[in-house]
Amino acid sequence: MRSRTLRVSLPVAAVAGVVVGLIAPTPTAAAPTRYEAESATISQGVVESNHAGFSGTGFVNYDNLTGSFVEFSVSTTQAGPATLTFRYANGTTADRPLTVTVNGSTAAASLSFPGTGAWTAWQSRTITANLNAGSNTVRAAATTANGGPNLDYLDVDVAAPAAEYQAESATITQGVVESNHAGFTGTGFVNYDNVVGSSVQFTVSGSGPATLIFRYANGTTTDRPMSIAVNGTVVAPGLSFPGTGAWTTWQTRVITANLNAGSNTIRATATTANGGPNLDKIDIGPGDEGQPPTVPTNLTVTGTTSSSISLSWTASTDDVGVVGYRVYEGSAVVASPAGTSATIGGLAPSTSHTYAVSALDAAGNESARSAPVTGTTRPAATGTPVAINGQLHVCGTKLCNQHNQPIQLRGMSTHGLQWYRQCVNNASLDALATNWTADVLRISMYIQEDGYETNPRFFTDLVHQIIEQVTARGMYAIVDWHMLDPGDPNFNLSRARTFFTEIAQRHNGKNNLLYEIANEPNGVTWSTVRSYAEQLIPVIRQNDPDTPILVGTRAWSSLGVSDGASETEVINNPVRAGNIMYTFHFYAASHGTEYLNTLSRAADRIPMFVTEFGTQTASGDGGNNFTRAQQYLDLMASKKISWVNWNYSDDFRSGAVFREGTCPNGPYTGTGPLKPAGVWVRDRINTPDNFPTG
Structure with a gap:
């Protein structure tokens, strides 16, 4: 499918x-x-x-x-x-x-x-x-x-052609011309020295209002703001030049300013000790005529929880380009997103809030506000896994709740969202939360195989949506960066930085998330996986200091066993970060005693989370080995290792819990629509939780 x-x-x-x-x-x-x-x-x-x-x-x-x-x-x-x-x-x-x-x-x-x-x-x-x-x-x-x-x-x-001025041909103070990062125009770019006051000054021609377009790259996660001065007068103090994900990824920042007839100077000066970004060029285009952007339309409430309301709207247009939006509640600005969606958090349960949105252009013009929309937060959840356990954290080798008590989560994983997102809907999630009494849903977003890389915006928005749906039902959500082929997670590092930055920024106020940053690394050493984790985790922590992070292990998250190694490579060389766990995957009909014993030994030394398992072969198909699977579940119960089963879909394989044709219309409750593996795992999820609170 x-x-x-x-x-x-x-x-x-x-x-x-x-x-x-x-x-x-x-x-x-x-x-x-x-x-x-x-x-x-x-x-x-x-x-x-x-x-x-x-x-x-x-x-x-x-x-x-x-x-x-x-x-x-x-x-x-x-x-x-x-x-x-x-x-x-x-x-x-x-x-x-x-x-x-x-x-x-x-x-x-x-x-x-x-x-x-x-x-x-x-x-x-x-x-x-x-x-x-x-x-x-x-x-x-x-x-x-x-x-x-x-x-x-x-x-x-x-729009009308812009005049182009290369940075390498400008006047440079405390910076050097380089060409070691691909994607620049001209013959190179300027690498600012890492000092306050390093600058690039362009001499340009023009007259009247003009659009200034700076092309740059910033391969760090730290903003490198610059002060922009035209003819000695600062027109944009501390203009943000945020990270672009890699030094080879080039983006633009746009402002407007008035130029004198004839020659003008435009200086971009670093304002922090990190210096400026790598600067490629500046384009000078037609100026703004003082017109604000068009008014945003189709403002809609896209999701609610007991403490948040999510909004989206149709983009505004403008002659010099829209640079952001303001979300108003009354006269107060409650959000300032760059894109066409926002989530307002920190709200009380069962309260109504009315919002409107305006648009801003590069010249600072603000549109009129949109037609208002009213959303109401959901009632406070009681008795749900999240209501009982709250914010999770790692304590020793265990996953612990807000009461600092070790717990075990049990739940399901979606199939790849590019193929089976029709199985993730309000009815199926209601069934998972109430008829299956699951604690957690793993949101499996493939990167390749027609996944995230084909449309980052679509898949990121889809994950946002499912997070809100899961949150509204009081379950935990694992955001699964489902890299698989190629097996080196560093191949997708730049994409991962972009994705998790947005996810962490949007949802850092929630207490029900876990971030799984590498599904199944394969064909690489543990040191390669560890290096990836140590580059990505700081990006997440910059925006979300509290959510537990799950790190994949090598050889398809087998702790190296599938490549003839063992858990000792992780134990002896752990990721240098806190509040993390390591993942293990198994399929009972393929992975016998050696894998079971490895998981048991590892769980005594390092925090483990089984983010994927099946009762079939490693293909997710074939006959079920329920006896071996039960041995794993007994071990995980005794050591409080949380687990997630693959998968909550109607795929034709035996590992999908629903019979073919169940999605999208259901029914999803009871055992009627289930395959044998679905009946078995639903029964195990439905056994009572043990969530200590004191």
Whole structure:
């Protein structure tokens, strides 16, 4: 049941093992560049030509399911704002919204594509978004089970060309020109010295209002702010240049300022002892005309817990680019997100709150506020696993609750969200929490195999959503960074930094999370895995100091046993971080006494958490060995090792608990919809918990 991805464009290039369609743009007679949908990368959709009025050779008919998408590869010679126009037809009376992401970041959440009256009646929807110089991806993904409209093409109209000034050609004070990190333009970039006052000064031409676009990279997790002065006057003190995930990942910061007629100086000066970021160039574009952004629309409550309300809205547009939003409750600003969603925490149970949102542009102009929306927090949970145990932490070799008592959590793991997210819905989660009485759900987000790397924004938002759903039911949630192939976790380190930074920032006020940072490292040494963990954990701790972190062990989280090693490599060389546990995975029909004894010995020396097991073979299929599985469960009960079973889906394999066809409509309660493995594990989860409180 893996997603069907159709790539029909030529030529085709293989990059890092991924086949990528390279789209040749077709210029129109006007300024925009046209990209035909039928030449884009298509996931869960087909190219058709049975409805007249399209351009090119056809259009894309989305499959009727959430997550189907069309992704365009768009090339521009400059960074800055661009107008994106989608031509579509919708012959139904139901809206078919799409979430538009640009280079993985949401540009328009749930953009409306209403009915056009007929499949042969074509209309357009237009947004603005910032593009990078060079290659960009623009993805339009369906957000409802109806899929998207029929999509004909995307027109891209880039703003007037900007004047480009290379940093390596500017006046440099306490910095050097280097070229050792790929992705820069020109002949190199400036690496600031790590001192306050190091600077790069550009001499530029212009007159009147102008947009200043700084292209930079910051491979650390620490902001490297700079003070921007124009002709000696500071126009942006302490402008943030946050981490970009890697020194080879380049992003832009945009401000507006007035230039004199003729020659001007623009100086970017480091304001901390870390110096500035690596600075590639500055582009000077047309200035702001004093117009604020458009008002955000479609403000919606997307989730509630007993202490938080989550919101989303459709992105605003602006001539110089939207840089952020303000969420208001009355006259108070309660959140200032950069994207089109926010969670407001610290609220009392069963209370109502009314919010509105405004948009900010690079010139500091603020839009009017959106239409308000009211959300009500849920009643306080009583008797749930989280209500009893609260914030978890590691004490010695055990997982302990808020009363500092060792506990054991028992629950289920989702299957890969790219394939079986239809099995994670309100009804199935209600059943897991109340009919199965589970303590924990592992949210399994694959990185490769059509997962996170294909659409970081979509999958991050999906994890946000499931976290809120699990939280509302009083269960714990394991956020599973499900790396598998390639087996070196460092391959996805930059992605992991980006993902966990956002997750930790959004949910650091919750007391029901655990972060699993590497599902099953394989083909690498323990020292490689440990190095990865010691690079990623500080990124998480910068935003969330309290949530326990689960570290995968090598050889498919077998403590090295599957490669002929043992638990001693971890015991003798532990990860240098606190409040962490190590993971172990087993499949009872494949992993016998050697694995069982390894887990037993390890649990006496280091904190262990079994984040995945099955009663079948390591393939997740085949016959069940319930006798061996029970031996593992008896051991884990005696040593209070928490466990999660694979998997809560209707996959055809014997390890999926539900019979095929159960999802998305259920039923999910009782034993009727379950396979034998599902009946067995539900019975074990349903035995009474032992949560000491004193």
